Amino acid sequence: MRKGSLAISTFALVLTACATNGGQDVTVTGHRADSSHTENLPPPPPPPPALIRAAPVQGAYIPAVQIPQNPGRERYEGEEVSPVHLVAQEPVSTFSVDVDTGAYANTRRILMLGQKPPQDAVRTEELINYFRYDYPAPQNREVPFTVSTDLAMTPWNPDTRLLRIGLRGYDLPRDNRPPANLVFLLDVSGSMSSADKLPLVKSALTKLADNLRAQDRVSIVVYAGAAGVVLDPTNDKRKIRRALDALNAGGSTAGGAGLQLAYNIAEDNLIEGGVNRIILATDGDFNVGIRDPDALIELVEKERDRGITLTTLGFGTGNYNEAMMEQIADHGNGNYAYIDSAMEAEKVLVDEMSSTLFTIAKDVKIQVEFNPAKISQYRLIGYENRALREEDFANDAVDAGDIGAGHQVTALYEVVMAGTKGWVAPRRYEPAAPAADSSSNSELAFVKLRYKLPNGEVSKLIERPVPSAMLYTARPAAGDMAFVAAVAAYGQKLRGDPMLAQFTYDDIEKLAGTPSDFWRQEFVQLVKIADSLDGR
Template structure:
């Protein structure tokens, strides 16, 4: 790859004497440590063993005919398309969020989500000429892939701003769309804390495709270039066994060289790799810093601890120690997205799917601060609707983030994290009192509720969060005025684009609530794109429309 050749040319001349040897070892040998020679090994308590001679590198896999490429302006889809077999990929889709009668269930509670993997994964299917599996589409991740015009917070004690606005629903004149937007404060590069990062790289045989290990190298090399002198990086690999390739260092030349030497081969002892990565992270732990593992894999764990439930239990035990986990998904065919998304959530990290070098730069270079540096943890949102103003409602997306009402005040219930500069958007579709709803009137329905003291309110929004290092949550409360209903107009500008993305996700999921709203209408709602990502979105909508025709 040209990118790989360029990186090799830029290296400082420091070479690693060995590489991550791919050994066909039994799972119980997974604690063996493989290490390369470096300029100087730190005295960190880890025992380093010299590796056996590496196997010959596998033949380069040919570029697949189904790869779409981007020249920075347009998505170029090849004329010959070999579609992915989604039946071999694993997803954990949930049913579309149901409609709630406000009188019976006035309170909606959920954990925030800043993952974006579903957007890039859906894009991968579309550019290959097929619609994504419905279970692979999480509408909130599509919405949160983009940035919106939310104001910065005024003070760090309340680390994010809260914005609410409303518009007439484009696909249902009887309903309205309530948007709740959060924006975290930005963390200047000079003031961010030091980072202790462990790159945990899957080098098993399934990773040798061009869209897997070669792209992993490009992604992690890009992140390494963003590191400061105070940061340190370790590299752990796993195939038939797990091994330490590079002990903690801030030498970018060593990091680049170690990544460049990685080769794919063997089975996948992912559980052993995670265990070793946590051990290495603990050995180089930075107090009051960022301590995070970045797992890069296609998720195909098939040796040792491979059960998702067992992996989740392992990750949950580690997160309270201050070591978080981010998962980066790559490739296709045997991709286990269900596991990738879940262990990132339970590891107090985030999940992204990387389908191109452009996406790698977006996730790991441009968004590194928001990805790594948490400004608020266990963030929960609770919206209570006033039955006198809203008769029915539904939350668009967040199906796997729903919480029980009593979980909101329970500080022991884990929830999502917001990083520096992160944004979170939630959209509710509501039925104003007196308007026609999805659920018809009931024979024994109660009489309308009198307005009472809260008669001027449409809803009441509450947010709970913990500042870094704190065990007790803080509370933000915001009333939503009923006047928003009377003043609601057709969505425009930034709101229109957010609604267009919500419609795109719902149509990909086959949500019947959109009735006959067309792909052309979704595209028109998005308006004239103002940047590359939004322009790409409009093209993806058009592509989805063409693929949806009988």
Template structure:
């Protein structure tokens, strides 16, 4: 299955051959259409795999700061939202690895609808308490990496990670260009690791397939039972996998995923950046995908959020929301287009889904039309096609039920959490404020960049005002990005690229 962090694509074992991007730059993205609208009476259940990737936000930031057009296909709204942390409570204890929070607010761009926010927060693990890590750095040193925002930034990023390692961690480093070389094997010495990284130089072709095979061999040779066993691939994604077909790559990653070796991808650079491949391979490998556009982003991902990046606390995390047609007329999920699952996949433990790391957060937003209110969908002509009349009984006490299913890292059977959403909360919803307002602002930003027509005339100035003044560095930067977006070059879409 190719789908952030171990997510699933709608068609199951789908690849990344359907790619779009900016034809002027050669960057490749696997874009999906904006999620459709559903009638609760005929389609009451929505199911998706969680996603904790953040690559899309950092990549879009790079484009906006560089004065470049933003391809709509490059924007994954859920990754924009999940780039930031929100005020969700920590789980009470580790018997359940994450807390579940639900909030409701009036939609800023449509006062007739409501926004339901679902928030998950994993338990935190101090660096000193995380399991020992067996890491294999797989570094692309091919000619395409010879740029200031590529290999030099790779050296800096992985040096930051090396500074955060413990004495019981093991690190191996392999490089790949025209051939594969092993620089360090099973080292516990941060100084030696950083010295090896400092000597990296770019040049030659690309042999990604053999390098990935070698990386798995090294990870297996230095496996830490009960520890973290992970490959960290640093590349622009422009590599020939070196296998006869895509199925061979899928089989390699899937087999090693089942053997307990996960794969994280770190994207670098521009012009030939293959986001589609990077995201897909990381998801297939039960890992996560981040884009590193600066030394500050490297420190955020590989130092401040190191435990989240490395240590998985819950596997195959799925979310399912069942809406009550007596209370909800229509709904739409904002983002998660390439994480959609079938209803029957939710209870099927054989269906792979998203992984949650220590301290990770996941946020999802649904826009809801209350029953009896004018929605997006037109009335139907024939009586048999009309929405069923809502039950007049006590069936209206709940608006929805949020269900979560997950496995513990070493568990074989999934566990279920159910959280009802009281119907009265829809009527009592107020205009969004504080943390909720900021999350909605980020969601609107992503959807605006995607060309979502449901936002109406809600513009970037409205988004900045909704976000409000911020003290946190990353949130302040977001507000500045909304101002840059208002003056950016036209968005490039797959349709316009073909014209």
């Protein structure tokens, strides 16, 4: 692979960061990226906040906090809630898998501040995929994941059913995981100085560094008014901790320049057959350097095709550009997460990092074809920005999501049985619908999956029929199915989905039950908080 392919100037830069131990100054030599775009000044700060106390919630404590009266410079790019589809006209649904979880943590952060999240900030599939479910594990790497389907009565609509499709990836044993070449790309601009930003970044990445193996390497690149290298590749955990400890925040945000430099470092230390990944940690916008989203995406896709992937970690509030963070992670074949606490850092960067780093299948696409004799209407809950055209499914040139070791992916369809009342009334002039088939010995749908192995270029196909008998034996949602339905309802209610009818937050809480798992217990508290804010 050709080295030094990105246009970055090479004159030296000295970054001075105040160390946290003993007040020592640390001088770091790096490189300044092309500064031709630095004439753009950052936008003005948001207006002063007003003090608001959230309504009390039984079982949940919300302190009095400073809440901005407008969302400041935070940016989201949500899609409209998925529409209803008529099987007679559109029997096939196709989408790319999604293993991001950032929308859940970000929504939690906003709720804990006593605000309802913007509807555009809520992506229901990311809320659903924040949790793990009881899917069977694959037996070997030849077929790297299992496909499960089940069906239940819809809690918010007695006339429909919920079809769940679940994937679970093969979990690579630690000894069989490939070596990792990681570049930490850290925003050290002035806006990162608050406790929930750079200090949390340092703590979070220290946790990740503590889990490195002898064959792994970490480099650290920082960016503020300019970009520089603060740590050359090493697996010495003490050096990594010292480099992180020494960082201080100050200056504007040359994020685009930092990203270019990080890719250069990753490419110079590329591990053939290994994991080569940038881990970007920032509080928001790239306000100096490459600012055009299309230019950033083009850079990320070019490096992705060279084998260097990108994970984005969001921190803090105020100028947070969530839209950019999610987009570039998706185009970089990585994942996007939001870190709002030390516990979330532990979850994302320790408990789930093997899933994040070690890809077992790439370009994973799901296609579901519904049988019009069994199903008349359907809608996919979430995945609005992951929709693909039907012809994209078999086209190996179309990029899609990746699945990491041990990862899970869950998708929910709400479906209307043929011959029963649906959301869309019959049209006057449409052809007669196929006669409803009441037999239980056929299929209600056919599920197909396409995926490529990590080093493959030709996709493999998995096919699973969904027996129609499930329609006639469907029971009220219980156990895992009840919980996933509760999360789906919660996400759609935050989005203002009219299909939920009169289903309340109290109904969602009852549906979720009394979980024993900490993260599920926290979800129930978030439902209570959203309920209190709805009535405030």
